[in-house]
Amino acid sequence: MxxxxxxxxxxxxxxxxxxxxxxxxxxxGLEKYLTPEQIRYNRRKAVTGAVWPIFRFLILFGLCFVILYPLIFMISTAFRPSEQMNDPSIVWLPKSLTMNNIKQTWQVMKFDKSLLTTIRLNLIASVLQVLTCSITGYGFARFKFKGRSILFGIVVLMIIVPPQITTIPLYMQYAFFKPQFLAKLLTGGATSLINTGWTMYLPALFANGLRAGLFIFIFRQFFRGLPKELEDAAYLDGCGPFKTYLVVMVPNAKTSFLTVFLFSIVWYWNDFYVSSSFFTHNDTVALMLKNLDAQLQQDLFGGQSVSVRQLIVWLEAGCVLSITPLLVMYIFLQRYFIEGIERSGITGM
Amino acid sequence: MSEFEKDLNAEELENQVEEAAEEITEEAGSTVTEIAEEAETAAENIQVIGDEVPEAVEAAAETAEAAAETYSEPKAINAKPPKGARISYERKKQLYGYGFIALWIIGTLYFFIYPLIVSLVYAFHDTKVGSGGMELSNGGFHNFVNAFRQDQDYSKALVETLSNTALKTPLILVFSIFIAVILNQKFKGRTFARAVFFLPVIIATGPVIDIINGNMSTSGTAGGAEQFSTMFEANLVDQLLNFLGIYNISEKLTEIINTLTSDIFNLVWNSGIQILLFLSALQGIPFSAKEAAQMEGATAWEYFWKITIPYISPQILTCLVYTIVDSFVDPGNKVMGIVLNKASSWEHGYSAAMAWAYFAIIGVVLAIVVAIINKFIYYEVE
Missing domain, CATH: 1.20.5 (Single alpha-helices involved in coiled-coils or other helix-helix interfaces)
Known part of the structure; x- marks a missing residue:
């Protein structure tokens, strides 16, 4: 090599x-070497080779602009004083920069507290979810048992059924959690799991967290793509299936694990529907952001109703605050997002 | 079950299995000891998983017994290993399979299937939240009848969502294939371009996109996003047509083209995952195919239609299903809005009925689409 x-x-x-x-x-003289068709083909190829990169650049540049525009706008707005929003002479660069918006929004969102809560919920749930989904995916990929196709049908159903259908019954289940002593054990006395992290951890622990169906699917596809000889060798050496899974399969599935973990973090971070159903106190960053305009009106304008246009600097500051952690993660790990998913087995449909 | 009870239970069962194993060993010699041991390890493994213990261990013990029986009456002197041993291996693998998915089965029964059934029950009743749970009364189809007969918004929103999805889905698919093909080529700054195109995957699922879209819940006036959307709503198509000397071909046609082109923002922001899927499919095209096409003198156009499309056709189906589901389930669409509204105003039964009717329609649409598309898909025979 x-x-x-x-x-x-x-x-x-x-x-x-x-x-x-x-x-x-x-x-x-080209005619000596090539047929006329070949000459034509080569000429056409040369022309497209020269023109296409320019077009490609234009298309990509334009579309990248469409994607980046809101982000640029967000940053430009978040750091400018509120008065300058109505100044027609300002398009991108504000006349003066200020950190006040960020500071005020930080306080309104109780950002330090909600950030910690979110990170805790997010990490525990994602780790649990990745582990259990991978075990389930492996079970579906490598073992033949009765009813496998029906059970896998349920996995697909989990992908398709919107969470909105099951949320209210789930709420009742959590609010009147049975068996009672288990609820008391988990929450330390209360009988309801609402407003505790267990509404996130429990489903994740049983491979039923946010978008678990999709993750099981990804893991199944990935494990199916690995060569069977790996396991046969392990079996011959006297490993049981669980040990084989831990020692042989998991190290081979590293990229897949990372990809699913990252996606899981992103989705838990962004989720506001499920968490808003089970948390009534707006503890997470996403929930805070969702209700930011109401909060802002209450805290900054003394409860008057104010149009969104007046609130825009604080709203955008809230956006900046809440996507910064994700963006930082993305910048450092985007290689794994992109390359990971390419190798993670979604390909092997 | 508490932790303690679980342990107790498991210990008891383990003892049982050991006893069974001993009995069997006495009857049938050393090979069977091995099988019993296997059953024991299986029991141990399953014990880890918890609640499934009883059936699984019983089954394991049964397997061992069955193996013992077949062993005690040997048929041939040599030849193959006894038939019972093979079956037991298969059954053992089956048990391990159940062991691996046991956690998921328990979770799905509790967190998915049961709530699903309960919400279906809600759909047929009037509901009231009481102190001990949901109180049901007045069973029947009236919720469904109301949704379609009396609620004026619901059917309208349903039609709108359906037609929206029908319009959007092919656009997103074509667009994301196009972008994926571009991003799959080699050029400078490719990593940057990819990173930018996948950015929506990270941002678009959260509440940030609402603020970006200017759809904040309380007031109608959009913020800075207004400025943005007008930028793309400039009547480019009309101008282009006028420039070409075409005036007023058809009001409706220009209108359709206009909605399509002005929606480029949503288009780009909604196709992150699809681009990702197509890109991964494109990378699965074997190099030999490309080489052969070049040898035959295929143009890029021919290459795209005769090599690329067939190879990624399974992925087209995946993306299609994903896009349709994503667009139907999006909390921002009208039907979901109505459903959530009803749920938050405590009309749970009614909201469940609406959600189920909607879900049934999604199911039918998906089934039809998949059935049609499946005919055109090329699966590589290995």
Missing amino acids: ATKKEEKLFEKERKAAMKARHKRMKAE
């Missing part, structure tokens, strides 16, 4: 040789 450096060198040499040959062929 040649190293990367050497390969680059070879590529260069190959190109130089090609060029030299073309030059020679052109000098002697």
Whole structure:
């Protein structure tokens, strides 16, 4: 195997040789070497090769702009004083920068507290969810048992059924959790799990958290793609299935684990529907952001109703606050988001 | 079950299995000891998982017994290993399979199937929240009848959501295939472009997108996003047509084209996952196919239709289903809005009925779409 450096060198040499040959062929007259069709084909290829990159750049540039515009707008707005919002002479760059919006929004959202709550909920639920979903996915991928296809049908159903259908019965189940002593054990005395983290942890522990169906599906596809010989070797060496799973399969599925973990974190972070059903106190960042305009009116304007246009700087500051942790994570780990999912087995449909 | 009880239970069962194993060993010699041991390990493993213990251990003991029986009356002197041993291996694997998904089965029964059934029951009743849970009364189909007969918003919203989805889905698919093909080519700044295109995946599922879209819950006046959307709503299509010398071909047609083009913001922001899926599919196209196409002198156009599309066709189905489901389930669409509204105003039965009717319609649409598309999909035979 040649190293990367050497390969680059070879590529260069190959190109130089090609060029030299073309030059020679052109000098002697192309018709001698190629049929007319080939000449036409090459010419067309050369033209598209020259024009296409320009088009590609334009398309990508335009679309990247569409995606980045709200983010740029968000940053531009979040740091400008509220009065300057109505100044028509300001488009992008405010005349002065201020941290006041961020500070005030931080207080209104109780950001330090809600951030900690969110991170705690998020990490515990995601870790549990990834572990249990991978075990389930492995079970579906590698073992034949009666009713497997029906059970897997239920997994697909979990993907399709919107959570809105099951939320209210689930709420009742949590509010009147049975058996009672277990609820008391978990919450330390109360009989209802509402407003405790267990409404997130319990489903995650039993592979039924947010979008668990999708994760089970991803893991199943991935484990199916791994060669069977891996396990056979482990079995021959005397590993039981559980040990095989832990020692042989998990290390091989690292990228898959990371991808699912990252997606799980993102979805738990962004979720406001499920958490708003089970938390009445607006503890998480997403819930705070969802109710930010009402909160702002109450805290900053003394309960008067104010139009969104007047609130925009604080709203955007709230957006900046709540997506910064995700963005930082994304910037450092985007390689895993993108490459991870390419290898994580969604391909092997 | 408390932790303690669980332990107790498991210990008891373990003892039982050990006893059974001993009995069997006495009857049938050393091979069976092994099988019993296997049953024991199976029991141990299953014990880890918890509540499923009783049936699983019993089954394991049964397996061991069955194996013992077949062993005690050997048929042939040599030849293959006894038939019973093979069956027991298969059954053992079955048990392990159940062991692996046991957690999920328990969870799904409790957190998915049961709530699903309960919400179906709600749909057929009038509901009232009481002190000890939901109180049901007055069973019958009236919730469904009301939803379609009397509620004026519901049917309207249903039609709107359906037609919206029908319009949006093919657009998103075509767009994301196009972008995926571009992002799959080699050029400078590809990593950056990919990172930007997947950004919506991270942001678009959260409440941030609402603020970006200017749809904050309380007031109608949009914030800064207004400025943004007008930027793209400039009547480009009309101008283009006028420029080409075409005036007023048809009001309706220009209107449709306009809604499509002005919606480019939503289009881009909603196709992150689809681009990701298509990109991963594109990378699965074997290099040999590309090489062969080049040898035959295929143009990029031909390559796209004859190589790319067939290879990624299974992924097209996945994306199609994902897009349809995503668009139906989106809390921002009108039907979901009505359903959630009714739920928050304590009309749980009515809201459940609406959600179920809606869900049934989604199911039918999906089934039809999948059945049609499935005919055109090319699966590589291995």
